[in-house]
Amino acid sequence: MANPLPLPSRASLAGASISDAVAALAAQRQAWRATQPEARGQAAFPSLGAIERVVTLLSEALYPRRLGQLRGSPAEEDRFVAARITAAFAELEREIAHELAYWQAESQARFDPDQPATIVRLFAAQLGDIRRLVDSDIAAAFVGDPAARSTDEILLCYPGAIASLHHRLAHPLHDLGAPIVARLISELANARTGIDIHPGATIGERFFIDHGTGVVIGETAIIGDRVRLYQHVTLGARTPLGLASDGPRTRFARHPIVGDDVVIYAGATILGRVTIGTGATIGGNVWLLSDVPAGAVVTQPEAHVLPAGAAHALRDELAGA
Structure with missing residues (x-):
């Protein structure tokens, strides 16, 4: 019976894997650098x-x-x-x-x-x-x-x-x-x-983010004094620049303006160069694309509470659907 071929050692396998990885990375670096300004690299x-x-x-x-x-x-x-x-x-x-x-x-x-x-x-x-x-x-x-x-x-x-x-x-x-x-x-x-706050955002005094996880504040946002935000609030831009008209408003002023003494509750998403007036309150999970006057309260429709009997009937109906 012929002797079986010797198996490669672990060291040789590792060396071959490393050589392949180095070559693949070198090729990818060159491909990337070909798309970049030469001097920047x-x-x-x-x-x-x-x-x-x-x-x-x-x-x-x-x-x-x-x-x-x-x-x-x-x-x-x-x-x-x-x-x-x-x-x-x-x-x-x-x-x-x-x-x-x-x-x-x-x-x-x-x-x-x-x-x-x-x-x-x-x-x-x-x-x-x-x-x-x-x-x-x-x-x-x-x-x-x-x-x-x-x-x-x-x-x-x-x-x-x-x-x-x-x-x-x-x-x-x-x-x-x-x-x-x-x-x-x-x-x-x-x-x-x-919490993701772009360093370009302008923020006034006595700024309070409660809890905070998931808050996003964009580059051109302007926030007044004594503003309070809760978790998962977004002050963002409405349209990516590549899809927007290339005017000064969409490029240089694309995030919200929040007045003094505003409270924005958890999950609210406010997009574009809208203005939230002084003393306004924005409720949780609101999707907002337009201005809000001073002192206004913006909320989602209130949840509807069903009595126990109606709740059972609705569950049965949904289960049969």
Whole structure:
């Protein structure tokens, strides 16, 4: 009887599999890069890990005793904050430089070499206001949620407060000309909380998202002061840009405007450049495509309650259908 052919070793099988995978990935990379601007592939790109470190450092600088876990005197607190800001700004400037180099790779324009430092300097001037806005959001949550035992609990535990803090950091960077860095900050919040706020959205003081999972707020949304949202609220665009008329309203102003003192309950979907007037209330699971006047209440039709006998008859009828 002839000897059977020797089986390949596990090592040779693994080597062949790896070689095939490397070749397949190389082919796919080339196919993708053929569709992209040539220079862009060689440019640096902001790092999600680096931006996460920046957010951690800035959060600790904003709240040194709660998020930074500092124990010490006020003088030590100032030194702690200075060290965190120094480290954060050095890394932030590098990541902004990567972003500008990425855009510059496909553009004839050239950014000033000092542009990353200028953006960081202008951002630094807003840190006090960022802390004030986050404080106002936490205060609104404490007033709005009777389950909250302290403002510290809200800062550390509430998804809405965590998402608000990230947005308060991301929004000025977006406006100062670092939209990718800002978007990475917003996506860190999205991954942690399930709340997706585009950094371009404009949000007033005392903003409270209760529970929060599934909330989506689009780039051109404008939200006034003392607004409260519940879980699964969408402030979105009505039509994808590729299917919409290419006018300024659909391109640059495609998300809702929400006035002061508005409450939007769970599951509401509000699409397009509609205006929700001051003091309005939007009920749960409402689908809304038109303006709402100030003080109005928008609800779905109320559920119809059947007496027990009628309920049994309806169930029997449905079962026989």
